[in-house]
Amino acid sequence: MANVRSPLLYFFLAAPVFYLLALIGFPVVYNVVMSVQEVNLGNIVDFIRPFVGLENYKTVIADPSFQRVFVNSLLFVCVNIVAQISIGLAVAIFFTQQFPGAQYLRGLLLASWMLPALVVGALWKWLFATEYGVVNYVFSAIGFIGSPIHWLSDPSVALTSVTIANIWFGMPFSMILIAAALTSVPHEHYEAATLDGAGAFARFRYITLPAIMPALLALACLVTIYTMRAFDLIFAMTQGGPLDASNVLPLLSYQFSFQQFQFGIGSAIGSFSFIIVFAVALLYVRTLKKEAIG
Amino acid sequence: MRGASRNLGGLPFGGLGHTTIAVIGVALYLFPIYWMFTSGLKTSAEIFARPPTLVPGNPTLESFQWVFVRENIGRYLRNSLAIAIPATVLTLVLGSMGGYAMSRLKSRFVNVALILVLMLQVFPEALLATPMFIIFRFLDILNTFTAVVLATTSKTLAFALVILRPMFRQVPYELEEASRVDGCNQFQTFWRIVLPIMRVPLVVVGALTFVQAYGQFVYALTLLSEQELQPATVGIYSFVGAEYADWHRVMAFSSIFVLPILVVFLLLQRQIVSGLTAGALK
Numbered sequence: 001m002a003n004v005r006s007p008l009l010y011f012f013l014a015a016p017v018f019y020l021l022a023l024i025g026f027p028v029v030y031n032v033v034m035s036v037q038e039v040n041l042g043n044i045v046d047f048i049r050p051f052v053g054l055e056n057y058k059t060v061i062a063d064p065s066f067q068r069v070f071v072n073s074l075l076f077v078c079v080n081i082v083a084q085i086s087i088g089l090a091v092a093i094f095f096t097q098q099f100p101g102a103q104y105l106r107g108l109l110l111a112s113w114m115l116p117a118l119v120v121g122a123l124w125k126w127l128f129a130t131e132y133g134v135v136n137y138v139f140s141a142i143g144f145i146g147s148p149i150h151w152l153s154d155p156s157v158a159l160t161s162v163t164i165a166n167i168w169f170g171m172p173f174s175m176i177l178i179a180a181a182l183t184s185v186p187h188e189h190y191e192a193a194t195l196d197g198a199g200a201f202a203r204f205r206y207i208t209l210p211a212i213m214p215a216l217l218a219l220a221c222l223v224t225i226y227t228m229r230a231f232d233l234i235f236a237m238t239q240g241g242p243l244d245a246s247n248v249l250p251l252l253s254y255q256f257s258f259q260q261f262q263f264g265i266g267s268a269i270g271s272f273s274f275i276i277v278f279a280v281a282l283l284y285v286r287t288l289k290k291e292a293i294g
Numbered sequence: 295m296r297g298a299s300r301n302l303g304g305l306p307f308g309g310l311g312h313t314t315i316a317v318i319g320v321a322l323y324l325f326p327i328y329w330m331f332t333s334g335l336k337t338s339a340e341i342f343a344r345p346p347t348l349v350p351g352n353p354t355l356e357s358f359q360w361v362f363v364r365e366n367i368g369r370y371l372r373n374s375l376a377i378a379i380p381a382t383v384l385t386l387v388l389g390s391m392g393g394y395a396m397s398r399l400k401s402r403f404v405n406v407a408l409i410l411v412l413m414l415q416v417f418p419e420a421l422l423a424t425p426m427f428i429i430f431r432f433l434d435i436l437n438t439f440t441a442v443v444l445a446t447t448s449k450t451l452a453f454a455l456v457i458l459r460p461m462f463r464q465v466p467y468e469l470e471e472a473s474r475v476d477g478c479n480q481f482q483t484f485w486r487i488v489l490p491i492m493r494v495p496l497v498v499v500g501a502l503t504f505v506q507a508y509g510q511f512v513y514a515l516t517l518l519s520e521q522e523l524q525p526a527t528v529g530i531y532s533f534v535g536a537e538y539a540d541w542h543r544v545m546a547f548s549s550i551f552v553l554p555i556l557v558v559f560l561l562l563q564r565q566i567v568s569g570l571t572a573g574a575l576k
Contacts, residue, residue, distance in 0.1 A: 012394055094315075116555070126541050231419070277416045280416070
């Protein structure tokens with residue numbers, strides 16, 4: 001291998017890496033810098049701004065809307081992980097059985113994930129419309145509810161509504177990755193277990209689950225990363241309302257920065273999200289490494 | 295792959311019974327997409343009918359016409375393409391350079407680069423929007439497609455690198471050595487031998503990149519304030535932002551907008567599925 005030290009290859013490697021460092025790495029650092037400064041519309045393009053220490057962070061933590069939105073984000077992410085992975089696992093296992101069209105039909109589910117998140121939000125806003133939405137119609141037709149549910153305007157329901165929409169959007173992607181992990185479980189293990197008299201549940205519990213556990217862990221990290229960045233879908237459905245009931249951290253940060261022009265506060269909220277996704281990303285990279293070795 | 299998981303489940307009917315269940319399940323799951331298209335075909339009276347009609351009684355293209363004439367969807371779609379096409383090209387150029395280098399270099403820099411890429415892809419766009427706004431204002435390119443293209447590519451590039459790297463690794467090294475013997479230099483080998491072999495994966499990654507860039511919303515919302523430049527996502531948003539939405543028109547707008555995505559998806563479904571599974575967890 002004569003060319004493993006080729007300067008051209010180093011250039012090829014450096015170009016995309018520097019691109020990402022300039023357009024993601026630098027903004028991340030810049031965001032953290034802004035979070036310890038007083039930033040307003042007047043000095044937004046200046047390089048030197050008043051340093052305020054942790055003042056923005058103190059303001060943010062004391063803000064009841066932040067506390068509520070922080071809890072919302074955790075709920076949104078956790079429910080998405082559990083629902084996407086458990087439903088995705090059930091669907092993926094169903095499709096491992098051989099029947100005509102299995103592969104094609106499984107792939108077709110991915111159509112929901114291919115849609116732009118903003119369109120998914122608009123579409124579910126229509127499905128969830130109180131008076132003329134099809135969801136309320138079906139629920140009342142089967143006698144499930146007496147009076148229509150205010151899916152998007154009732155503060156106690158709005159977070160559930162956006163969570164349902166996001167699970168619909170993301171589950172097929174999780175399912176496809178689980179399906180790939182399932183195919184890597186050696187066939188002989190199942191045969192041996194069947195000979196030993198293990199039933200379907202025992203085979204799942206003692207063979208399938210341990211074999212795909214590392215993949216599920218990596219997937220849980222990915223789902224966390226993807227749902228922590230949810231913005232378009234919620235913005236289209238509820239704009240985080242009513243009264244922050246369905247708001248999440250990136251959306252709250254955007255609202256402080258671009259609607260109230262309190263850039264320092266917006267950046268401080270951003271930094272909290274950064275810490276969470278960064279920690280999960282470390283876990284993700286470690287999981288991938290282990291899987292690659294093992 | 296086929297026999298591997300035969301014994302996982304155990305529903306008590308034959309293959310066709312499974313197919314029936316799967317068809318019904320998939321149809322129910324994708325019902326919202328069907329509802330989007332048929333809502334766009336309904337009249338303003340039928341859209342508010344109780345009970346809602348599963349199939350439009352008098353299907354009409356009125357709403358589709360309306361969004362072209364009154365909502366300027368043509369301009370919005372042109373803008374979406376003016377962002378998505380350059381972003382796709384830029385992503386493919388940088389992505390194939392990086393993917394190729396990562397698959398060929400034997401250096402610890404490759405691991406450093408890979409970890410950097412994996413780490414940098416996790417930061418939410420909505421949180422990078424303010425610094426991006428400031429950078430592009432400093433460069434004086436706010437309210438240009440260039441700004442949105444550069445910002446969007448930062449998101450799609452990491453994704454492309456993660457998927458392309460394992461695919462470049464499958465290109466046999468012997469082919470390159472042969473071309474070397476024939477007197478090609480490194481760049482010619484890459485251009486004439488490696489890239490043509492990678493045609494199918496590049497088309498798949500290109501399609502996925504295009505779909506992401508075409509649906510980009512946050513950067514268009516924050517970096518473009520002139521309505522003339524805004525893409526269709528922002529158009530749809532300003533359409534549904536109102537308290538009372540004309541749902542048949544919003545759905546007609548959305549249907550036209552997502553049609554190219556669904557066509558690309560149906561054509562490349564198998565390749566997209568295998569592309570995703572190759573990269574994301576490895």
